[in-house]
Each structure stands twice: as C-alpha cells, then as structure tokens.
Amino acid sequence: MAMIEGLTHLGMGKLDDGRTLLPRVLPGEEVSVDQDGTVRIVTPSVDRVSPPCRHFKTCGGCAMQHASDAFVADWKQEIVRKAIAAQGLNTVFRDIATSPAQSRRRAKFAGQRTKKGVMLGFYAKGTDTIIAVPDCQLITPGLHDARAALEALIMFAASRKSHVSFTVTETSVGPDISVETEKELTSQLRMELAVFAQMHGVSRLVWQDEVIVTMNPPAQDFGGVSAVPPAGAFLQATKHGEAVLRDAVIEITQGAKSIVDLFAGSGTFALPLSKTAEIHAVEGEADMIAALDRGWREGKNLKRVTSETRDLFRRPLEPDELRKFDAAVIDPPRAGADAQIATLAASDVKVIAMVSCNPVTFARDAKMLVAHGFTLNWVQVVDQFRWSPHVEVVASFTRK
Known part of the structure; x- marks a missing residue:
C-alpha cells in the first residue's frame, strides 16, 4: 500500500516514497502497484469521478478526466x-x-491505410500507435462531422507504410484542413484533391504548405471582426x-x-x-x-x-x-x-x-x-x- 501525497504540475501523482510518479491518481488516495506497473486504487478520493470519455485510458490525450471539475479548477x-x-x-x-466539453475547434489527427480500410484517430501517449477516438469529448461537433472527409482523404494522402497527419480547424464554411504527408503531390493528385474538397464541403485544403484549393475563405470571427488566418496559424x-x-x-x-x-x-x-x-x-x-x-x-x-x-x-x-x-x-x-x-x-x-x-x-x-x-x-x-x-x-x- 502507498499514499498519493500530491500532484505535479503535469498531473502525475507523487507517492509517499518521494520518487515514484503515477498517472490517473489523486491526492490522499491509497494505491497498490503490481509488479507489472498496474496501479490499483484501494481507497479512492472523494474528488474521483468516472471519466466522461470511453477512450480515456487508451487515448492518453487527457490527463485529468478522473478528477472532478472543482478539483481540476x-x-x-x-x-x-x-x-x-x-x-x-x-x-x-x-x-x-x-x-x-466538446468546444476544441482545432485538432491534429493521425491516419493510416490498413488491410481493411483506414484508421483515423490520435497517437496514444508516447507512441506512434494510432487510437481511434470516435467519441472524443474534447472536439466540437463540427470536427466530429469532418471525420468522414478525413477518412476519405487518408486514401489520397497515406500509403500502407506511412502515416499522415491532418490539422483541422472548424469554420462556419466547412473544415479547414492541412495535410502533412510524405506522398508526392502530382498534377493528377492536385486535380483529384480539388474535386474531393468540393464533394466534402472543405473550406480550404492545404498540402504540405501548398494551398490546393480554397472553396470558401475559412474566416474566424475575432470579436465581431473577421479575418482569415494562414493555414495552421496560431488560434x-x-x-x-x-x-x-x-x-x-x-x-x-x-x-x-x-x-x-x-x-x-x-x-x-x-x-x-x-x-x-x-x-x-x-x-x-x-x-x-x-x-x-x-x-x-x-x-x-x-x-x-x-x-x-x-x-x-x-x-x-x-x-x-x-x-x-x-x-x-x-x-x-x-x-x-x-x-x-x-x-x-x-x-x-x-x-x-x-x-x-x-x-x-x-x-x-x-x-x-x-x-x-x-x-x-x-x-x-x-x-x-x-x-x-x-x-x-x-x-x-x-x-x-
């Protein structure tokens, strides 16, 4: 048995041995750690809650879904x-x-082709393994709606051996998508991508810093004044x-x-x-x-x-x-x-x-x-x- 004494600024629990750091624990909890590193909560904190996202443990993108909103604040x-x-x-x-929840208007997805089709999601923490997250509780409904377009885009942008990354920003006129890939952009592919953008209601499609097509300028509203930020620019x-x-x-x-x-x-x-x-x-x-x-x-x-x-x-x-x-x-x-x-x-x-x-x-x-x-x-x-x-x-x- 061991006691969690506090949290680091990264949300890692500090054991009372002064050395060990554990994820997904809270101050005051009694825990046991198996030889394989599995952490078991013996006495949970009153601030412990059920994670709202079913991908919490596998995705690794969120550190604090096991804690109440009041505790995190x-x-x-x-x-x-x-x-x-x-x-x-x-x-x-x-x-x-x-x-x-569900208010993050930009996300970076990873994708790859598979034997059965495609895989779209986020990288598991500290790995290059893609985890599908169809019920992510962070991103906006608009970004969820863009998943179908991204899955179709994987077939254009990824090979069986390489991954592709999409930075996607929600706008009022459709998703603003930037593609990072090793695949060469040919004249034929450029035309196919333009057709793809039109079919899927993409506002702007950028391939390795080259704007392929802008169907509608992906403007952002800054307090009542509109501007079109560069693709992937800070927001x-x-x-x-x-x-x-x-x-x-x-x-x-x-x-x-x-x-x-x-x-x-x-x-x-x-x-x-x-x-x-x-x-x-x-x-x-x-x-x-x-x-x-x-x-x-x-x-x-x-x-x-x-x-x-x-x-x-x-x-x-x-x-x-x-x-x-x-x-x-x-x-x-x-x-x-x-x-x-x-x-x-x-x-x-x-x-x-x-x-x-x-x-x-x-x-x-x-x-x-x-x-x-x-x-x-x-x-x-x-x-x-x-x-x-x-x-x-x-x-x-x-x-x-």
Missing part, C-alpha cells in the same frame, strides 16, 4: 499561484474560466476561451486611445480593440500580419490599425517607440518575452494586459514589471485545454 489555480509566489509576488485571483483553442481572454484585455485597456499589440497573431485582440482605439500590431510572421491587415481593411467602423512584421525576441520595441502608446497588450509564446518585457518596463507605458500560456515564464516576466513600478492588479486563469495540465493566464498591470 482548484489545482490549476494553485499551479499559477505557486508560480507567482515563487517570484515573491501576490495578487488577486479571479474565478477560473473553464471551456465546456486560441476554443471560442469560449478566446472570448474570456478578449473581454479581459478589453477591460484592462479600456479608455486607451492608442494601443500596441505585441505578438499580435492574426488579430485576436488587435481587431476587436480597433473598434475603440488606434492599434499598432506587431508579429513575427508576415503571413499572419497580412491576414490581420486584410481583416482590418475589410472591417467596418474600425479605427486605424497599423502593422509591422518584426522578430520581438531579437528586436523588441524600444522605450522610445513605445512612448506614443497608452497601453500595451502582449501575448508571447511559452518561452515568454523577457527582452520585450524589459523594454516595456523601461518605457512610459502605464497599462499592460498580459496573456500567457506558461505560468512560469508569466511569473518571471511579471516580476520584472513589478520591479519597475507596475502593480499586478489581478490574474485570471483560463482553462481552454480541459482535462489537461495546460494553463493560460490573463493579467492586469498598471503603474502611476
């Missing part, structure tokens, strides 16, 4: 709280916002999560007449913010900036949006460039943005809305801002990746 809040406390900071935490995981982050950013920057949006992507925040303020959007990927610019030009009743393609890791905006802005929005990748945060800290900007997908780098960057006179007013945890260890944060910083 508290656990994710605590992950962020510990990261902030480790930097000597303290702040107010707003209630966590958790996206509902918030759920519409619910995006709305929570957007509303928080709008609240934080309320009253600002000029805002700089750093790591702007395809316009998640810049486009809705342009309803009330002039925006300067900066992003390292030129095709995302082009999508943002097109979205603004085709929008109605928007204030001026200027845009710039720039590597903010190598060339952050300097304090003199930031002087003309009332507020800044920054949504960096997982590595954070210590160089850009340093110039923001040294600038005259008084208001910062920071969005982060990594509590550790968020806390590091927050510490630098606080050290230069900012107040960390509040933090909100946003759980777009339900049943996973992934955590996102939006936070308000101001200084007098």
Whole structure:
C-alpha cells in the first residue's frame, strides 16, 4: 500500500516514497502497484469521478478526466499561484474560466491505410500507435462531422507504410484542413484533391504548405471582426476561451486611445480593440500580419490599425517607440518575452494586459514589471485545454 501525497504540475501523482510518479491518481488516495506497473486504487478520493470519455485510458490525450471539475479548477489555480509566489509576488485571483466539453475547434489527427480500410484517430501517449477516438469529448461537433472527409482523404494522402497527419480547424464554411504527408503531390493528385474538397464541403485544403484549393475563405470571427488566418496559424483553442481572454484585455485597456499589440497573431485582440482605439500590431510572421491587415481593411467602423512584421525576441520595441502608446497588450509564446518585457518596463507605458500560456515564464516576466513600478492588479486563469495540465493566464498591470 502507498499514499498519493500530491500532484505535479503535469498531473502525475507523487507517492509517499518521494520518487515514484503515477498517472490517473489523486491526492490522499491509497494505491497498490503490481509488479507489472498496474496501479490499483484501494481507497479512492472523494474528488474521483468516472471519466466522461470511453477512450480515456487508451487515448492518453487527457490527463485529468478522473478528477472532478472543482478539483481540476482548484489545482490549476494553485499551479499559477505557486508560480507567482515563487517570484515573491501576490495578487488577486479571479474565478477560473473553464471551456465546456466538446468546444476544441482545432485538432491534429493521425491516419493510416490498413488491410481493411483506414484508421483515423490520435497517437496514444508516447507512441506512434494510432487510437481511434470516435467519441472524443474534447472536439466540437463540427470536427466530429469532418471525420468522414478525413477518412476519405487518408486514401489520397497515406500509403500502407506511412502515416499522415491532418490539422483541422472548424469554420462556419466547412473544415479547414492541412495535410502533412510524405506522398508526392502530382498534377493528377492536385486535380483529384480539388474535386474531393468540393464533394466534402472543405473550406480550404492545404498540402504540405501548398494551398490546393480554397472553396470558401475559412474566416474566424475575432470579436465581431473577421479575418482569415494562414493555414495552421496560431488560434486560441476554443471560442469560449478566446472570448474570456478578449473581454479581459478589453477591460484592462479600456479608455486607451492608442494601443500596441505585441505578438499580435492574426488579430485576436488587435481587431476587436480597433473598434475603440488606434492599434499598432506587431508579429513575427508576415503571413499572419497580412491576414490581420486584410481583416482590418475589410472591417467596418474600425479605427486605424497599423502593422509591422518584426522578430520581438531579437528586436523588441524600444522605450522610445513605445512612448506614443497608452497601453500595451502582449501575448508571447511559452518561452515568454523577457527582452520585450524589459523594454516595456523601461518605457512610459502605464497599462499592460498580459496573456500567457506558461505560468512560469508569466511569473518571471511579471516580476520584472513589478520591479519597475507596475502593480499586478489581478490574474485570471483560463482553462481552454480541459482535462489537461495546460494553463493560460490573463493579467492586469498598471503603474502611476
């Protein structure tokens, strides 16, 4: 017998021996571990629930379906709280916002041809084995409906010896599909794929970065302003999560007449913010900036949006460039943005809305801002990746 003392930030249970980590267990549970590694729950936690997905144990894509929603919410809040406390900071935490089941609008599927037909699903954790997941509880009904098209597409894209990957994004005009495959794209195949896209209502079909056909531009609605992101470009995981982050950013920057949006992507925040303020959007990927610019030009009743393609890791905006802005929005990748945060800290900007997908780098960057006179007013945890260890944060910083 052994006792689970706690969970790591990845959801692994820590045994009381101080060394062993076990999956799918909860703090306070008594467990036994067989010689073959099988874990048996002897005394279950009151927070243990029946997993809502029948693929939970075989798929491996979800880490926390055996825990109650309330437990997961508290656990994710605590992950962020510990990261902030480790930097000597303290702040107010707003209630966590958790996206509902069946709300993930993008997924990466794997497929292969078999003797009996095709196999479509996700890779089992840590393997190259494809597990069929027809009842996945994460993805939207629209992505479920796209499965038939993907299964048909496997016959075009995969051989018996190689797998194929599909990145699929739900849109209002049909699935937006990007194909990763080793199969050569011939002129004949290009024509067949165009017919396939028309037959299956595919909005856009991309083959190894080459756009085969766009039946209908796969636009995304960013707070009432539409834009067509490049195929596979960054997109918030759920519409619910995006709305929570957007509303928080709008609240934080309320009253600002000029805002700089750093790591702007395809316009998640810049486009809705342009309803009330002039925006300067900066992003390292030129095709995302082009999508943002097109979205603004085709929008109605928007204030001026200027845009710039720039590597903010190598060339952050300097304090003199930031002087003309009332507020800044920054949504960096997982590595954070210590160089850009340093110039923001040294600038005259008084208001910062920071969005982060990594509590550790968020806390590091927050510490630098606080050290230069900012107040960390509040933090909100946003759980777009339900049943996973992934955590996102939006936070308000101001200084007098």
